[in-house]
Amino acid sequence: KQEVTQIPAALSVPEGENLVLNCSFTDSAIYNLQWFRQDPGKGLTSLLLIQSSQREQTSGRLNASLDKSSGRSTLYIAASQPGDSATYLCAVNNNFNKFYFGSGTKLNVKP
Amino acid sequence: DGGITQSPKYLFRKEGQNVTLSCEQNLNHDAMYWYRQDPGQGLRLIYYSQIVNDFQKGDIAEGYSVSREKKESFPLTVTSAQKNPTAFYLCASSTWTQSSYNEQFFGPGTRLTVL
Numbered sequence: 001k002q003e004v005t006q007i008p009a010a011l012s013v014p015e016g017e018n019l020v021l022n023c024s025f026t027d028s029a030i031y032n033l034q035w036f037r038q039d040p041g042k043g044l045t046s047l048l049l050i051q052s053s054q055r056e057q058t059s060g061r062l063n064a065s066l067d068k069s070s071g072r073s074t075l076y077i078a079a080s081q082p083g084d085s086a087t088y089l090c091a092v093n094n095n096f097n098k099f100y101f102g103s104g105t106k107l108n109v110k111p
Numbered sequence: 112d113g114g115i116t117q118s119p120k121y122l123f124r125k126e127g128q129n130v131t132l133s134c135e136q137n138l139n140h141d142a143m144y145w146y147r148q149d150p151g152q153g154l155r156l157i158y159y160s161q162i163v164n165d166f167q168k169g170d171i172a173e174g175y176s177v178s179r180e181k182k183e184s185f186p187l188t189v190t191s192a193q194k195n196p197t198a199f200y201l202c203a204s205s206t207w208t209q210s211s212y213n214e215q216f217f218g219p220g221t222r223l224t225v226l
Contacts, residue, residue, distance in 0.1 A: 004153070031213060043117075043201055044217040051212065089153065093213050099144070099205075103153040 002027045002094055006102035013080055014110050021075040021105045023090035028068050035064050035075050036089045038104070044089065048075070080109045114138070115218035117202050122223045124189070124196065132187045132221045134202035141207035143185035144215070147171060148199040157200075160185055161207050189223065197225045 003026040013019055023033070032051045036044040048057045048064040050073065056065040063076040073090060087104040094100065115136045124130045136143065142161050146154040156169030160179040174193025179185055189196045202218040 034215060036217075041199075041220070041222070043115075043219040044203075046214060046216065049212075049214050091154075091215065093215075098156065098159070099203075099215055101146075101153040103151070 002030075002092060002100040004090060004092055004100050004102040006088075006090060006105050008105060009103065010106045010108075012108040012110065015080060015082060017080050017109075018076070018078050019080055019107070021077070021088050021107070023073040023075070023102055025071045025073075025092045025100070027092075027094060028071055029094060030068065031093045033064075033066055033073050034091045034093070034099075035062075035073075036091065038087045038089060047088075077107075080107075082109050082111050085109050115202060115204055115216060117200075117218035117221050119221060120219070122221055124223060124225050126225065127191045129188055129190050130223065132189070132200055132202075132223070134185045134187065134218060135183055136185075136202075136204045136216075136218075137183060138204055138216060139182075140204035140216075141182070142205045143179070144203040144205075145169075145175070145177065145185070145187045146201045146203065148201060148220075154201060157187065195225075196223055198223060 005024045007022045034049050035047045038044050050057045050066040061078040066073045087106045089104040091099045091101045118133045144159045145157040155171050158177045160166035176188045200221045203215045205215045
């Protein structure tokens with residue numbers, strides 16, 4: 001069964017820092033990997049989708065990379081802002097169309 | 112405006128009661144999912160449905176039931192057999208093709224509390 005791990009579990013940084021969130025998965029037979037943002041008490045908002053044939057995707061200050069062979073993805077956030085404070089989750093979509101989620105990284109960006 | 116709606120936002124259940132959580136989508140997606148989220152944990156799959164009138168158990172289906180009579184709707188019933196139902200419940204949908212374009216979209220969630 002696919003196992004997805006996110007490190008660190010929590011991260012606190014001062015405003016303006018660049019930061020990296022990590023996601024690792026055990027089974028490389030995936031169709032894609034998705035990064036989500038979750039605010040307290042809310043649903044998940046999709047940030048980026050990386051297809052298995054892609055190496056990275058960018059949206060504004062966010063850049064996600066995928067190394068399928070090593071089972072890793074990173075989410076890079078440039079010039080962090082207090083509004084980026086949230087929990088970030090990654091999910092992998094395997095070849096049976098099921099999605100497996102990590103436990104998330106809780107990010108706090110201090111003004 | 113396409114999306115997924117869940118109702119109610121908050122739900123309180125007494126011991127021994129069954130309660131039903133609503134999920135509706137207008138994204139024309141074939142697949143729908145129910146997840147449970149506990150504090151500090153990732154999402155765990157309860158049930159999923161690939162097509163109308165068909166659904167499959169996920170990793171933690173005991174004490175839950177679902178139906179899929181319409182493409183747009185996938186209600187979840189939390190039965191009295193579920194021992195610890197207090198949690199945040201999330202509904203999601205996606206296309207159902209074996210494709211790298213499959214992207215999952217989520218509703219706003221329902222917080223269920225047992226009194």
